[in-house]
Amino acid sequence: MVLNGRNSLVALVLLAIAVAGSEVEESSVLSRFQQYLKINTAQPSPRYQEAADFLVSQGKALSLEFQSIELVAGKPLVLLKWEGTNPNLPSILLYSHTDVVPSEHSKWAHHPFSAHLDSNGNIYARGSQDMKCVGMQYLEAIRRLKAERFRPLRSLYLAFSPDEEIGGHDGAEKFARSEIFQGMNVGVVLDEGLASPEDHYRVFYAERSPWWMVIKAVGSPGHGSKLYDNSAMENLLKSIEIITRFRASQFDLVKTGFKAEGDVVSVNMVFLKAGTPSPTGFVMNLQPSEAEAGFDIRLPPTADPESLERRIAEEWAPSSRNMSFSFKQKARTCDKSGKPILTKTDPSNPWWALLENAVQKAGGKIGKPEVFPAATDSRYFRERGLPAIGFSPMANTPVLLHDHNEFLHKDEYLKGIKIYESIIEAYASLDHQGRDGGSRDEL
Ligand SMILES: *[C@@H]1O[C@H](CO)[C@@H](O)[C@H](O)[C@H]1NC(C)=O
Numbered sequence: 524m525v526l527n528g529r530n531s532l533v534a535l536v537l538l539a540i541a542v543a544g545s546e547v548e549e550s551s552v553l554s555r556f557q558q559y560l561k562i563n564t565a566q567p568s569p570r571y572q573e574a575a576d577f578l579v580s581q582g583k584a585l586s587l588e589f590q591s592i593e594l595v596a597g598k599p600l601v602l603l604k605w606e607g608t609n610p611n612l613p614s615i616l617l618y619s620h621t622d623v624v625p626s627e628h629s630k631w632a633h634h635p636f637s638a639h640l641d642s643n644g645n646i647y648a649r650g651s652q653d654m655k656c657v658g659m660q661y662l663e664a665i666r667r668l669k670a671e672r673f674r675p676l677r678s679l680y681l682a683f684s685p686d687e688e689i690g691g692h693d694g695a696e697k698f699a700r701s702e703i704f705q706g707m708n709v710g711v712v713l714d715e716g717l718a719s720p721e722d723h724y725r726v727f728y729a730e731r732s733p734w735w736m737v738i739k740a741v742g743s744p745g746h747g748s749k750l751y752d753n754s755a756m757e758n759l760l761k762s763i764e765i766i767t768r769f770r771a772s773q774f775d776l777v778k779t780g781f782k783a784e785g786d787v788v789s790v791n792m793v794f795l796k797a798g799t800p801s802p803t804g805f806v807m808n809l810q811p812s813e814a815e816a817g818f819d820i821r822l823p824p825t826a827d828p829e830s831l832e833r834r835i836a837e838e839w840a841p842s843s844r845n846m847s848f849s850f851k852q853k854a855r856t857c858d859k860s861g862k863p864i865l866t867k868t869d870p871s872n873p874w875w876a877l878l879e880n881a882v883q884k885a886g887g888k889i890g891k892p893e894v895f896p897a898a899t900d901s902r903y904f905r906e907r908g909l910p911a912i913g914f915s916p917m918a919n920t921p922v923l924l925h926d927h928n929e930f931l932h933k934d935e936y937l938k939g940i941k942i943y944e945s946i947i948e949a950y951a952s953l954d955h956q957g958r959d960g961g962s963r964d965e966l
Pocket residue numbers: 742743753754758843844845
């Protein structure tokens with residue numbers, strides 16, 4: 524088509540208006556994200572009320588039903604709802620946590636609560652990856668769906684929960700066991716994943732269970748000059764050697780590419796405690812009668828917890844070597860019926876295929892399903908037999924959660940909104956029951 528001068532001028536002006544309009548839209552989307560990032564919700568004293576007020580105001584602006592629930596005083600959980608046209612179908616829970624880990628301000632290029640947008644388009648803030656991005660992307664996706672007059676068939680809930688970074692006991696754990704949660708009739712949960720430095724997104728269907736173990740050795744004390752067998756120090760060191768060899772064998776499986784990080788048992792020494800204190804440090808001419816070491820162990824859902832415990836009792840801390848062991852935490856890898864706690868990724872779980880297709884439709888790629896290497900709040904939902912998918916749409920992004928200079932590029936953030944728009948549309952439109960996909964079948 525050939526445009527005459529006047530028409531092409533009109534077309535140009537319209538184009539300019541459209542571009543300016545989308546720039547205004549982009550800057551308000553980013554500024555809402557920055558507003559959330561600027562609220563200092565760092566442990567150990569997060570400003571939960573400020574975050575809750577902000578989130579409730581966002582919910583109101585989108586005409587969502589809202590409540591702020593204090594399962595524990597001073598720790599509000601904000602619950603927003605977009606009711607579906609068939610509220611009897613199991614609902615969809617878009618889950619995120621509001622707290623973030625502490626940061627060493629002096630080691631950051633920009634203050635961790637400045638939400639500084641640099642000239643490259645990177646937004647620096649604690650929580651930009653973990654996981655205020657996701658919480659706001661859910662809201663922005665809903666804003667777009669509402670603008671397009673989309674009507675969800677299933678009800679959608681958004682939960683913004685406290686305390687994930689300190690174990691979720693006063694947040695997700697209580698929430699998942701509450702009557703409120705039961706009343707929500709949740710069919711599937713979306714929760715956090717990890718950034719991916721490659722151009723595909725990462726998705727998680729399970730996580731490793733933490734076992735925090737302390738081993739203790741006892742032995743006869745003796746003069747620092749004396750050579751003798753079976754001191755507490757010697758007994759502990761033997762254990763540390765054995766555990767170190769086990770650690771290397773697991774790590775080799777990862778290094779050689781036979782297994783992914785989430786599929787091996789990791790074990791790392793986190794403390795050593797021994798010696799006889801003196802005002803100037805430690806007594807130097809005395810071999811102590813006790814020595815302890817602490818280990819953070821993580822078990823994939825496919826590991827055999829009984830055989831590991833036998834290994835601990837027989838090799839890592841055998842009573843024959845005057846050693847004992849105890850656990851500061853010992854999370855289950857199986858549910859009450861003995862099945863590994865995981866979300867199915869096969870066709871028996873309709874939510875999985877829906878997510879993959881929706882991401883593809885929005886121009887994203889998904890990698891192989893993975894086991895999350897650490898713990899997230901997803902476990903409290905999976906424990907109840909619910910499918911929970913760990914997904915934070917950040918590709919081409921270094922993994923900086925809990926690190927200095929955590930950032931997210933604005934274009935990745937904006938793309939993630941489109942990805943969620945596509946997922947939410949697909950999930951909220953699924954018209955059959957689809958309550959499968961968890962580790963238990965009876966639900
Ligand atoms: C364990 O402790 C007993 C009693 O103190 C001692 O006789 C024995 O030699 C110790 N054994 C080892 C392997 O440390």
